[in-house]
Amino acid sequence: MAQFPKGETAPQDGLLPAQAKLNAELRTFHAYIHVPFCKARCGYCDFNTYTAQEIGSSSQHTFAKDLITEIDFSKQVLENSGVPQRSFSTVFFGGGTPTLLPAEDLISMLQKIRDSFGIEAEADITTEANPDAVDVDYLFKLKAAGFTRASIGMQSAVPKVLAVLERTHNPENVAIAVRAAKNAGLATSVDLIYGTPTETIDDWVETLQQAISLDTDHISAYSLIVEPGTKLARQVKVGEVEMPDDDIHAEMYEAADELLTKAGFTNYEVSNWSKSVETRSKHNLAYWKSMDWWGYGPGAHSHIGGVRWWNVKNPAAYTDRITASQSPALERELIDQENQNIERVMLETRLAEGIDLAWLKSKGFGSQEVISNLIAEQLIDGPAVFSGTIRLTTKGRLLADFVVRNLIG
Ligand SMILES: C[S@@+](CC[C@H](N)C(=O)[O-])C[C@H]1O[C@@H](n2cnc3c(N)ncnc32)[C@H](O)[C@@H]1O
Ligand code: SF4
Structure with missing residues (x-):
C-alpha cells in the first residue's frame, strides 16, 4: 500500500x-x-x-x-x-x-x-x-x-x-x-x-x-x-x-x-x-468500478478518468505545499485504455455480480479455452457463463488472482 x-x-x-x-x-x-x-x-x-x-x-x-x-x-x-x-x-x-x-x-x-x-x-x-x-x-x-x-x-x-x-x-x-x-x-x-x-x-x-x-x-x-x-x-x-x-x-x-x-x-x-x-x-x-474520486490529505490517491495521482506523504510537506498554494500532488500517471481494461478485469472479477463476458471478449480477454478450463476447475460458475457473465465460485474466490491472470492472458 x-x-x-x-x-x-x-x-x-x-x-x-x-x-x-x-x-x-x-x-x-x-x-x-x-x-x-x-x-x-x-x-x-x-x-x-x-x-x-x-x-x-x-x-x-x-x-x-x-x-x-x-x-x-x-x-x-x-x-x-x-x-x-x-x-x-x-x-x-x-x-x-x-x-x-x-x-x-x-x-x-x-x-x-x-x-x-x-x-x-x-x-x-x-x-x-x-x-x-x-x-x-x-x-x-x-x-x-x-x-x-x-x-x-x-x-x-x-x-x-x-x-x-x-x-x-x-x-x-x-x-x-x-x-x-x-x-x-x-x-x-x-x-x-x-x-x-x-x-x-x-x-x-x-x-x-x-x-x-x-x-x-x-x-x-x-x-x-x-x-x-x-x-x-x-x-x-x-x-x-x-x-x-x-x-x-x-x-x-x-x-x-x-x-x-x-x-x-x-x-x-x-x-x-x-x-x-x-x-x-x-x-x-x-x-x-473505476469511478472518479478525489483523495484529500497526505498520501491520498485520486483517480479521474484514468488519470491517477498521489499526494506527498509527509504531513509537514503537505502543509508546506498547501500553504504555498501549490498542488499537494507528488506524482501522477495516465492510464491508457488497455491498462484501464486490465484494471477493470482485476477489480470487477472480484465482485459477486461478476464481469460481462461480451465486454471481456470485445477487449480480447478470456479465450474459449481459458473459460472452459476455469469452468472445469470449478473456479467460475458454468451456468453464469451461459447467461453471459464470468462469476467466481467460492473456490474461485480463493484463487481470484489466478482467475484474473488467466482471463487477461
Ligand atoms: C489502515 S486501517 C485504518 C482504520 C483504522 N485505523 C483501523 O486500523 O481499523 C484500515 C484497515 O486496513 C487493515 N490493514 C492494515 N494493514 C493491513 C495488512 N498488512 N494486512 C491486512 N489488513 C491490513 C487494518 O487492519 C484496518 O482494518
Ligand atoms: S491505520 Fe493505525 S490503527 Fe489502523 S492498522 Fe494502521 S497503524 Fe493500526
Whole structure:
C-alpha cells in the first residue's frame, strides 16, 4: 500500500490532462479524506500514518484547515481542467485514525465538501473508527452533521491475536464502539483480519462468532498481508513469528464465508459481506468500478478518468505545499485504455455480480479455452457463463488472482 508506483512529476498547478474530462458525466464522483494519525503504529500496517511521537501534535491541530484548503483547490482544478461539476455520491474518512481528530474537525471538512460540491441526498458518509478512539457523544455529533456509517477496526476477538497485531484496543472496546454507533443511528461495519501468526482456526471462528453477535450491517475480512518494511516483515524474516500457510488461509476464508452466510450476510466482493444490497460499501464499490474520486490529505490517491495521482506523504510537506498554494500532488500517471481494461478485469472479477463476458471478449480477454478450463476447475460458475457473465465460485474466490491472470492472458 505505501509502495507508491513510479509516475511522472505532477504539475504544481494540479491541472488535469484532457482525458480526465472525457465521459465524466457517465461516472460518479467520490471523496476520500485521509487522516494520517494514529495513537500507536500496529506492527503489520504500512499505511501513511504517524504517531504524535513521530511528528509532534501540531499537524493534527492544523489538519482540518489545510484539508479545507485542498477542497478549495480541487474545485478550482476541476473547473480549470474543464471537468463537469458533479456532487459527491459518497464521502469516506479513512486513515490512520480519523476519530483521533475532534468531531468538529471532521464535521467542518464534511461541511466544506457539501458547500463546495454538494453531496447526494442518499450518499453514504462513512468514517473509520478505532474501537478505543470513539465514544457515543462523538458519534452523535457525526450523525447530526450527516454521517451515515461507521467502519470499526475490530480485527479479532482474541486478546492473544490483538497482541500479536499490536492493536491498542481490547475485545470489550469493540462491542462498546458498535453499540455507540448504533445508538447514534449510524450503519455499522467491522473489519476483521485472519491469518495472524499464532491464530488458530478456533481463534478465528471465535472472532467470526463475536463479530456476528454484534449484529452489524457489514463485515470485511482480509487476510493479513506481510507488507515490506513493517515490523511484522522483520519479525517474519528473523523467525520471531511464523505466518500460517496458504491452506490455513483457505480454511479460514471458507469458515468466514460459511459462518457469515449462515448468519444472513451475502458475499458481494471477495473480502466483503453485507446484510443487504443497501448496506454494501458504496464507496468501495466505486473504487472497484473505476469511478472518479478525489483523495484529500497526505498520501491520498485520486483517480479521474484514468488519470491517477498521489499526494506527498509527509504531513509537514503537505502543509508546506498547501500553504504555498501549490498542488499537494507528488506524482501522477495516465492510464491508457488497455491498462484501464486490465484494471477493470482485476477489480470487477472480484465482485459477486461478476464481469460481462461480451465486454471481456470485445477487449480480447478470456479465450474459449481459458473459460472452459476455469469452468472445469470449478473456479467460475458454468451456468453464469451461459447467461453471459464470468462469476467466481467460492473456490474461485480463493484463487481470484489466478482467475484474473488467466482471463487477461
Ligand atoms: C489502515 S486501517 C485504518 C482504520 C483504522 N485505523 C483501523 O486500523 O481499523 C484500515 C484497515 O486496513 C487493515 N490493514 C492494515 N494493514 C493491513 C495488512 N498488512 N494486512 C491486512 N489488513 C491490513 C487494518 O487492519 C484496518 O482494518
Ligand atoms: S490503527 Fe489502523 S491505520 Fe493505525 S497503524 Fe493500526 S492498522 Fe494502521
